[in-house]
Amino acid sequence: MSQFEHLFSPLKVGSVYLRNRVVAAPITKYVYEQAPAESLEIIASKARGGAGLVILGSVPVNDAESVIVEGFSSSLNGPKKSKYQEELSIIHQYGAKASVELHHCGYFAGLFSPGTTPVGPTTQMIGHGDFQGYQGIMPPRKGEPPRPDMKRLAVGMDEARMKMVISDYVRSALTAKEMGFDMIMLHFAHGWLPAQFMSPFFNHRTDEYGGSFENRIRFPMMILDAVREAVGPDYPIDMRIAAKEYVEGGLEPEEVIEFVKRAESKLDMVHVSSGLDKLLGPTSYIESPSVHPHRINVKFAEAMKQAVSIPVVTVGAITMPDEAEEILSKGQADAVAIGRGLCADPDWPNKAREGRVGDILPCIRCVSCYTVATGGPTQGCAVNPRYERELRLRTEERPAARVKNVVVVGGGPAGIRAAMKAAERGHKVTVLEKSGRLGGLLNVSEGDPMKIDMHNYLSHLRYQAEHNDNIEVRLNTEATPEMVKAMNPDELVVAVGSEPVKPRIPGIERSNVYSILEAHARLGEDWGDTVIIGGGPSGIELALSLAEKKIHVTVVEMTEDIAENGNSLYHAAVEIRLKEFAEYTAVLTKTRCLAIEEEGVRVEAGEGRELIIPAKDVVYCVGMRARKALAESFYGLVYDVKMIGDCMGARRINEASHEGYFAAFSM
Numbered sequence: 001m002s003q004f005e006h007l008f009s010p011l012k013v014g015s016v017y018l019r020n021r022v023v024a025a026p027i028t029k030y031v032y033e034q035a036p037a038e039s040l041e042i043i044a045s046k047a048r049g050g051a052g053l054v055i056l057g058s059v060p061v062n063d064a065e066s067v068i069v070e071g072f073s074s075s076l077n078g079p080k081k082s083k084y085q086e087e088l089s090i091i092h093q094y095g096a097k098a099s100v101e102l103h104h105c106g107y108f109a110g111l112f113s114p115g116t117t118p119v120g121p122t123t124q125m126i127g128h129g130d131f132q133g134y135q136g137i138m139p140p141r142k143g144e145p146p147r148p149d150m151k152r153l154a155v156g157m158d159e160a161r162m163k164m165v166i167s168d169y170v171r172s173a174l175t176a177k178e179m180g181f182d183m184i185m186l187h188f189a190h191g192w193l194p195a196q197f198m199s200p201f202f203n204h205r206t207d208e209y210g211g212s213f214e215n216r217i218r219f220p221m222m223i224l225d226a227v228r229e230a231v232g233p234d235y236p237i238d239m240r241i242a243a244k245e246y247v248e249g250g251l252e253p254e255e256v257i258e259f260v261k262r263a264e265s266k267l268d269m270v271h272v273s274s275g276l277d278k279l280l281g282p283t284s285y286i287e288s289p290s291v292h293p294h295r296i297n298v299k300f301a302e303a304m305k306q307a308v309s310i311p312v313v314t315v316g317a318i319t320m321p322d323e324a325e326e327i328l329s330k331g332q333a334d335a336v337a338i339g340r341g342l343c344a345d346p347d348w349p350n351k352a353r354e355g356r357v358g359d360i361l362p363c364i365r366c367v368s369c370y371t372v373a374t375g376g377p378t379q380g381c382a383v384n385p386r387y388e389r390e391l392r393l394r395t396e397e398r399p400a401a402r403v404k405n406v407v408v409v410g411g412g413p414a415g416i417r418a419a420m421k422a423a424e425r426g427h428k429v430t431v432l433e434k435s436g437r438l439g440g441l442l443n444v445s446e447g448d449p450m451k452i453d454m455h456n457y458l459s460h461l462r463y464q465a466e467h468n469d470n471i472e473v474r475l476n477t478e479a480t481p482e483m484v485k486a487m488n489p490d491e492l493v494v495a496v497g498s499e500p501v502k503p504r505i506p507g508i509e510r511s512n513v514y515s516i517l518e519a520h521a522r523l524g525e526d527w528g529d530t531v532i533i534g535g536g537p538s539g540i541e542l543a544l545s546l547a548e549k550k551i552h553v554t555v556v557e558m559t560e561d562i563a564e565n566g567n568s569l570y571h572a573a574v575e576i577r578l579k580e581f582a583e584y585t586a587v588l589t590k591t592r593c594l595a596i597e598e599e600g601v602r603v604e605a606g607e608g609r610e611l612i613i614p615a616k617d618v619v620y621c622v623g624m625r626a627r628k629a630l631a632e633s634f635y636g637l638v639y640d641v642k643m644i645g646d647c648m649g650a651r652r653i654n655e656a657s658h659e660g661y662f663a664a665f666s667m
Contacts, residue, residue, distance in 0.1 A: 002353045004321050006328035011052065011335055013311055014236030014268030016182050018052035018097055018335070021328055022349045023271075025315055025339035026057030026101040026185070026240075028073075036083065041390050043087045046342050047094035050349030052335075054091045055099040055185055056084065061168040065119060066104035066193070075168075076100065076175040088180055097182040099238060102172050104165060106193030107154050107202070108278055116152065119165075120196050121203040121210065123156040156205070162219055165193070169223050170230045173237075183236035183268070186224065190242055190286055191276040194220040198259065201250040201276075217259050228266040236268040238313075243300035245276040246285055253300055257307045264308050271313040271337060272301040280572035287340070288317045289570040290365040290453045291544060291577050295323060302332040313337050319363045320456060321352035343369050343381045358463035362456040367569045368654055382654030383457060385661045397665065400425045404490035404667060407432065409479045409634060412440020413653060414645030415495035416461040417660030422491070422667055423470035430472045430487065431465065432479040438462050440497050441624075441646070442653075444520035444538075450545040457653070485637050491667050492638045494631045495660065498624035498646035503533065507596030508620065516542065516621040527551045528616025531601040533593050535562040539621035540574055540587075547581035554586045554613050556593055556603055565652070588613075624650055 002008045011018045024046040046054050060066040063078040074080040084100070091098040107126050110116025118126060157165070169186070176184045188194040196202040197219045203210050209218050228237060241260060243253045260270050274297050275285035288296050294317045301314035315337035318324055324336040341348055345361040352360065366382045381387035406422045408415045411433030419429045437443060442458040445451035465471050484492065500515040502508060514522070516538050523545065530546055532539045535557030543553040555562065563574050578585050594602045600614040624646060631647035644659040645651055651659070 003355055004325040004352055007321060007325045007336070008349075008353050011311060013053075013183060013238070015234045016097055016236050019095065020050070020052040020349065020353075021335040022051045022053075022324070023313055023315075023335050023337040024051040024054040024096075024342050025337035026055040027339050027343070028058035035391075037391050038388055039083070040086060040090060042343075042346075042388070044090040044094065045346035045390065047091045047096040049342065049346035050353060051096055051338075051342065052349075053097045053099055053182075055101055055337075056087055057101050058103050058187065059084070059100050059172070061102050061104050061165070061172040065109050065116065066106075066165075066168065067110065068105045068108055069110075076172050076179065085179060092180075098180075099183045099185050100176050100181050101185040101187050101240065102169060102176070103187035104168070104193040106196045108192070110152075118152065118154040119157050119161060120154045120193065121156060121205050124154055126152055126154040157219075162209075162222070166223055166226045170226050173227045173231050177231050177235055183238055184227075184231075185238040185240055185271065186227065187240050188220055189240045189273050191245070191278060191282075194223060195242060195245075195251070195276075198255075199245060199251045199276075201245060201247050213255055213258070217262070220259070221263060224263055224266050237266065238269040238271055239263070239267055240271040240273055242274050242276065243272050243297065243304070244274045244285075246274065246282040247276055247279060250276060250282075253303060257304055260304060261307055264310055267310055269311045269313060269335075270304060270308065271315060272297055272304050272333075273315050274300060280568055281576055284569045284573040284576065285316070287367050287370050287569060288365060289367050289566075289573040291450065291541065291570070291573045292317060292365075294318065294452060295327065298327055298332050301327075305331065305333060311335060315339065317365065319365070319453065320360070321348070321357060340365065340367075340369060340381075343387050344384050358460065358467065360460065362453065362460055364453040364457050364653060366652075366654060367567060370569070380654075382652070383657055385658045393665075400427065400667065403427055405488065406430070406491045406493070406664070406667065407484055407487055407489040408493045408495065409484065410434075410440070410495035410497055410645070410647070411438040411465070411473065411475075412495055412497050412645060412656070413442055413457070413461060414651070414656040414660040414663075415440070415493065416465050417657050418493045418495065418642070418644065418663045419471050419660075420461075420464050420468070421661050421664035422493075423468045425664065425667055426470070427491070427664075427667060428470055428472075430474065432477045432484075433473065433475050434478045434496075436475050438465055438473065438475070440495075441517075444517060446520075447523050448520060448541075448545050449548065450541050454653070479634075481633050481637060484634060489638055491642075491664075492634060493642045493644060493660075493663050494634045494647060495643075495645040496627045496630050496647045498626045498650070500620070501623045501625050503593070503620055503622050505533070505593055505596060505620075510596055510618070512616065513596055513618045513620065516619060519617075519619040519621075529600075529614055530554070530617045530619065531556060531613050531615040532619045532621055533601070534621035534623070535559075535587060535589065536621060536623070537563045537566050537570070537574075539619070540578075542619065542621065543585055543587075544577050544581060547584035550584060552584050552586075554588065554601075554615070556591050556601065556613070557587065557589045558592050560589050562587055562589065626650070 107120040109118040276282035296316040305312040311334035313335045314333035341363045344363040404427045406429045445455035642663040
């Protein structure tokens with residue numbers, strides 16, 4: 001019996017049994033798609049990895065007006081039907097059940113196709129202002145003007161057009177049933193067409209399809225009624241719904257729960273999410289970055305479960321099996337949907353069921369896998385270098401010709417990933433780590449709830465290094481070129497990292513002034529009013545961590561932007577969290593630190609205006625300096641010394657992880 005008893009018990013959805021309660025959530029790529037074979041492998045890996053249900057993401061119900069990006073998707077009856085059929089076959093091949101998410105973009109159809117005329121509840125201009133497309137989810141770069149071709153007139157739907165759309169849903173549902181999908185998911189969430197009618201944020205009609213709750217749900221209910229009649233009483237229908245849109249005048253949980261209660265007799269399962277696509281802030285609840293809390297939608301799923309009798313699925317920021325098991329054991333939901341977690345490790349379900357939790361490669365919720373966050377083609381998965389390139393790497397990798405003696409200098413994320421991959425290839429690896437613990441800069445996550453995702457990754461790396469017979473870890477060992485040369489390595493990886501930049505500010509040597517690393521080391525101690533010098537991601541996240549402890553924090557940033565290295569969804573989530581902790585946080589941009597004095601920090605806040613910010617504690621967080629000279633001292637000890645990670649320059653986790661992995665890929 002698995003230690004996760006509830007997670008790996010079967011679940012009946014209408015007439016279909018799922019082998020477990022792990023749902024592979026639908027994931028969509030709007031402006032980029034892998035090579036066809038790699039795309040199929042991604043689906044195959046989720047079914048092979050043990051998910052009970054695999055859902056194909058965002059399949060439009062027609063090929064003319066419900067596709068967000070022309071050419072990158074198609075309806076079940078469109079040009080990609082054979083691909084969908086093969087994905088279905090692969091899912092069944094590995095024993096999972098298959099579903100397909102049917103959607104209509106409404107206002108947001110043809111986002112990158114200027115000739116498209118989208119439809120929605122009312123006629124209005126779409127593509128400018130605060131929401132939709134280009135300026136909503138992909139703001140222009142600095143100095144780049146808005147693109148006029150992104151402005152289009154959306155046409156309000158009359159009843160004839162409604163009947164056409166209903167027919168599209170019916171045809172798509174029947175096609176799914178005929179193709180052999182075990183169930184369908186109707187996408188009624190995140191601001192797509194059905195939600196546009198339900199939500200007063202979008203729906204400003206004055207006829208029987210707008211205004212009151214009963215009127216706003218009329219068209220979505222008509223879709224559901226028609227689909228249920230078409231597929232018959234025994235074919236399972238799932239629905240994705242957003243319990244809260246996080247916009248003024250948007251959908252709230254009370255109305256959404258009431259809608260599902262009224263629709264329950266026609267549904268077999270409901271998949272409770274939140275957020276609203278096309279607005280950065282609300283979108284950050286759909287693909288939540290690491291600064292948002294875990295289990296972000298569980299409270300909504302629990303409320304839904306108390307109101308309906310059909311199975312309820314929760315989704316969002318559930319990254320480890322113990323979280324999923326706790327949700328199910330408490331009766332807060334009947335199943336959990338995992339999206340990005342199965343990109344990081346598609347074998348997540350099998351490893352959890354077999355009790356190999358330490359082998360699960362955890363998602364760190366960096367959102368680098370998501371087009372909206374990256375502003376174009378995704379950057380893959382930060383922790384899984386094989387994501388989206390599995391077949392290529394499987395083809396390119398050759399067995400090691402002989403067992404090699406590999407030395408890795410530095411036990412941070414880059415060094416450990418190199419050691420893991422070298423050991424996987426059968427080599428004998430020695431890791432030399434100067435400090436008393438592995439992890440490098442990831443150690444700032446210890447004791448910081450704001451960095452739980454980073455800490456999960458740290459735990460994974462440590463577990464892998466400490467439980468691999470091919471890896472010997474030597475802590476408290478400061479490597480020198482002479483020491484390494486004496487070890488006679490065949491391969492040498494240098495990952496000696498970086499150190500905090502110490503700004504030249506009068507008073508920086510005071511006893512109440514700490515580097516960002518020192519600050520995290522004393523996070524559990526008593527803090528007073530704090531000034532953080534530097535508003536990058538590290539400084540902002542420390543500010544939020546202290547604010548959670550009800551400590552007043554002021555962030556001082558010289559530039560006009562905070563968290564500049566973060567992607568767009570991270571920025572949006574940071575703004576939301578700072579507002580949540582507005583009582584305890586203040587951010588001063590375009591502000592220069594002049595001196596650290598006994599009573600606080602003296603700053604210049606524009607136009608030569610000086611002020612003192614009272615502070616008991618001060619933290620500087622103005623960047624990291626690569627230990628490049630130290631790294632270069634190891635050159636020449638073997639042919640092709642591999643320098644990776646922060647010793648080459650500032651690195652994010654994804655860059656450090658990928659560099660480490662590929663440093664050992666061909667050893």
